[in-house]
Amino acid sequence: MASSSDIIHFLLLSLSLFSVSCLSASQSPNTKPHPFILPIKKDPSTNLFYTSLGIGTPRKNFNLAIDLSGENLWYNCDTNYNSSSYIPIACGSKQCPDVACIGCNGPFKPGCTNNTCPGTAFNSLAKFIFSAGLGEDILFISQNKVSGLLSSCIDVDGFPSFTGDESPLNGLPKNTNGIIGLSRSNFSLPIQLALKNKVPPKFSLCLPSSNKQGFTNLLVGSVSGDPFKELSKFVQTTPLIVNPVSTGSVSVKGVPSDEYFIDVKAIKIDGNDLNLKPSLLSIDKKGNGGTKISTLIPFTELQSSVYKTFIRDFLKKASDRKLKRVASVAPFEACFDSTSIENSVPRIDLELQGGVHWTIHERNLMVNVKKNVACLAFVDGGTEPKMSFVKASIVIGGHQLEDNLLVFDLASSKLSFSSSLLAHNTSCS
Secondary structure, eight states, X not given: OOOHXXXXXXXXXXXXXXXHHXXXXXXXXXXXXXXXXXXXXXXXXXXXXXXEEEETTTTEEEEEEEETTOOSEEEEOOTTOOOTTOEEOBTTSTTOOSOOOBOOOSSOBTTBOSSBOEEEEOOTTSSSOEEEEEEEEEEEETTXXXXXXXXXXXXXXXXXXXXXXXXXXXXSOTTOOEEEEOSSSTTSHHHHHHHHHTOOSEEEEEBOSOTTSOOEEEEESOOSSOTTGGGGGGOEEEEEEOOSSOOSSSOOTTOOOOSOEEXXXXXXXXXXXXXXXXHHHSBOTTSOBSEEEOSSSSSEEEXXXXXXXXXXXXXXXXXXXXOOEEOOBTTBSOEEEGGGTTTOOOOEEEEETTSOEEEEOHHHHEEEEETTEEEESEEEOOSSOSSSSSOOSEEEOHHHHBTEEEEEETTTTEEEEEEEGGGGTOOOO
């Protein structure tokens, strides 16, 4: 028997398909397509990334953590947020088929309304799944004012129990107040913007490697005279594959994952394949395995069976290159005297579907943890899934994505990537 969480998730999926079709139908045929640009900054404390946009009337600016796996845009309707343009989505309305409504005891405000469609405020770094009200409000994205987009609003301050590691904001940068989801979900910002404004269902991002690097951009849609054309000779393309099993906050039978997976055929260290069973890198019938891309995981995680082989071979290659190993610094195992490295770190390549290679260069491989100590920025992800029902073999984390141009084309289900721009004397900024 399906759990209540399963039922709510299934109803929300149906709701998202219905609601976004309404958004698409409401789009004026004379609207000129244009891209939407959001800034990206890195938080030095968590090594996570966030962007900024304005919401509501009067406008309030929110910093929101960027989550490639996020299903929607949700934010904290704190005590200082009482937007007059906020419209809760009522149960029984055109945007909400019959679902289990949510209510509130008041005082009524955004995040505390009755007869409201349920939404989620899911954060994979938190302990729990939180419910929130589904609503519409005005969004300010760069110089664009956008209305009619669906998001979820939760009053974190209104619930005294939301403290410490039990808060929906747990683990996120302290200056953020929610999450902007970029997944394949019909509630995600790129898909809603694409449908409403008739821009291509694609987005690109390039994560900065330093909080001092200056703003880089998240670009939704595309524009003539694409600024990335000059980098086209460095860009390769590989299919985005679909995990047929849902990998999000709840598992619903027959519903595929909204997360972004790529098909890694082999892992190479200095050109030599790791001796791994092919089954470890592929997705099985239960949805376990495969390689997904995440921005809420700061460093790449390898399932234990993959990690043990990987770290053994890497240490052997590092020894051959005369790197001086030092004591481990949690959560990293392979640490070295940084003065012994001198650009001689073993090279790692991910061989992908189509015969292309994602080369992970030294700046994306190593992380400085203290004076004269640099560690291999890969960690043992264990064998059990976290806040999900399935376990990926490889989760490529934010550090490995820094200064890499990534273009997610949802129409053709392809990922274009540059590997490190630093290798070409440029960067995300």
